[in-house]
Each structure stands twice: as structure tokens, then as C-alpha cells.
Amino acid sequence: MNLSPQVIVNCKAGGSCNGGNPGEVYVYAHQHGIPEETCQAYVAKNPDAFSCSDIQKCMNCAPPAGAKPGDKGNCWAQPKYPVWKVKEYGTVSGAERMKAEIYARGPISCGIDAT
Numbered sequence: 001m002n003l004s005p006q007v008i009v010n011c012k013a014g015g016s017c018n019g020g021n022p023g024e025v026y027v028y029a030h031q032h033g034i035p036e037e038t039c040q041a042y043v044a045k046n047p048d049a050f051s052c053s054d055i056q057k058c059m060n061c062a063p064p065a066g067a068k069p070g071d072k073g074n075c076w077a078q079p080k081y082p083v084w085k086v087k088e089y090g091t092v093s094g095a096e097r098m099k100a101e102i103y104a105r106g107p108i109s110c111g112i113d114a115t
Contacts, residue, residue, distance in 0.1 A: 002037040003084055010040065011052035017045055022111045026089035033083025053077070 007013070013028030014020045028034070039058035047056060054077035061075040092101050092108070101108050 001084065003034045004037045004040040004042070006037075006040045006042045007034055007057050009045075010047050010050065010056035012050045013052075016050070022109070023089075023091070026086050029084070029086040030089055033085040035081050035083050039078065039081050054079075057081075 008025055008028065009016055011028065011032075012020075013032075014022055014024035035058050040056070055075065058078040058081040059075050060078045061073040063073040064071060067073065092098055098108060098110075
């Protein structure tokens with residue numbers, strides 16, 4: 001299952017292409033859910049405006065008549081789409097606590113603060 005990283009960027013759900021806090025992604029996923037990547041393809045850039053609008057969460061497009069490769073199509077917000085939610089999240093630190101969390105609930109993700 002590939003979830004849409006572009007929705008995370010578009011909705012500033014943890015930051016932007018300029019950096020952020022990955023823990024906030026879990027907050028967003030718990031509260032709103034994240035659609036699959038087919039809903040919003042990753043373009044590796046910030047949107048012109050961070051509105052988290054319906055079209056920034058799930059979009060469908062059709063090419064214009066007689067379109068050539070690279071032509072922009074007509075796009076609209078997809079009204080209904082599945083989202084994937086996080087049931088629970090939290091923080092844990094220390095090797096022993098991390099191992100206990102993995103044993104109790106499965107995989108964990110880790111962030112590194114580096115300059």
C-alpha cells in the first residue's frame with residue numbers, strides 16, 4: 001500500500017518540502033487519514049498555496065481533446081476515496097523501550113534530529 005506523501009506536503013501535515021516534524025504525520029493520519037498515492041501523485045514540491053483543499057487531497061484528471069504528451073489536462077477534486085488511518089501513535093525513547101514497543105505492537109518509525 002503506497003500512501004500519498006504529496007497530501008502530507010499539501011496539507012502541511014508534518015511540514016513541507018523544506019522540512020518538518022514527522023511525528024505530526026501520525027497526528028494527521030489519526031485524525032483525517034491519508035489517501036493512496038493514486039489519489040495525489042508525488043510531485044516533490046510544495047503547492048502554490050497550502051490550502052489542503054479537496055483537490056489537494058484527491059484529484060482526478062482527463063486530458064484535453066487532441067492532447068500531446070506534456071499537455072495539462074482538466075482536473076477536479078475526487079469526491080469519494082478511501083483513506084488509511086493510524087489507530088494509535090505516541091513517542092518512545094531508549095533502546096529497551098523501543099524493543100518493548102516493537103514486541104508489543106510491531107514496527108516503529110524513528111526520526112533523527114541532525115544539523
